[in-house]
Amino acid sequence: MTAGRFIHYTLNFTVFFLVQVFIMKDLVLFGTAFCFLYVFFLLHLPIETKPIPLMLISFLTGVLIDLFYDTMGMHAASCVLLAFVRNTWIHANTPTGGYDDNVPPTLLNMGFGWYLTYSLPLITTHHLLFFYIDNLGTELYLPLVIRVISSVFFTFVLGIIIQMIFYNKKRGI
Known part of the structure; x- marks a missing residue:
């Protein structure tokens, strides 16, 4: 990774982290829909990122979010699981022509259909995983399912809106 790309992804992380901690932390719709926008930082890392560095980046991201949310490792565990599954899922969704080198997997670069399935x-x-850990021991699975579905929808829609407004093709944010 070149120094320019490293600086770009560091700034990208800083923006997502600050928005998550200072804006999204207090934004909850209808008491059930939470927005974890920082997940898009992990999703938009280069396709070429190897599994171990990706899991380390995800762990550090989750731990930093946990520090501000007081969630004792819930974000870290969820981020590491996402990183663990991500590369396998990218390879399962490889388009027929393959992937272009050094292109982040964003909506504008890959198209809506591919991005939705990714x-x-x-x-x-x-x-x-995050809400399952949060719900552990209460045996209330309907509220868990409602929270997961509403939060996934809220996070995805807000992430798409942000990409449409702020992202450039080929570079990301």
């Missing part, structure tokens, strides 16, 4: 299952996996 991001929605990964966001669902992240949210499902």
Whole structure:
């Protein structure tokens, strides 16, 4: 990775982190829909990112979010699971022509159909583990399912809107 790309992804992380911690933390729709926008930082890392560095980046991202949310590792565990599944899911969704080098997997670069099948299952996996850990021991599964579905929808729609407004093709944010 070149120094320019490293700086770009560092700034990208900083923006997502600050927005998550200072704006999204207090934004809850109808008491059930939470928005974990920082997940898009992990989804938009380069396709060429190897599994171990990706899991380390995800772990550090989750731990930093956990520090501000007081969630004791719930975000870290969810992010590591997302990173663990991400590369396998990318290879399962490889288009017929393959992927272009050094192109982030964003909506503008890949198209809506591919991006929907790429991001929605990964966001669902992240949210499902997060809310399952949060719900552990209460045996109330209907509220868990409602929280997961509404939060996935809220996160995905807000992520799409942000990409349409702020992202450039080939570079990301």
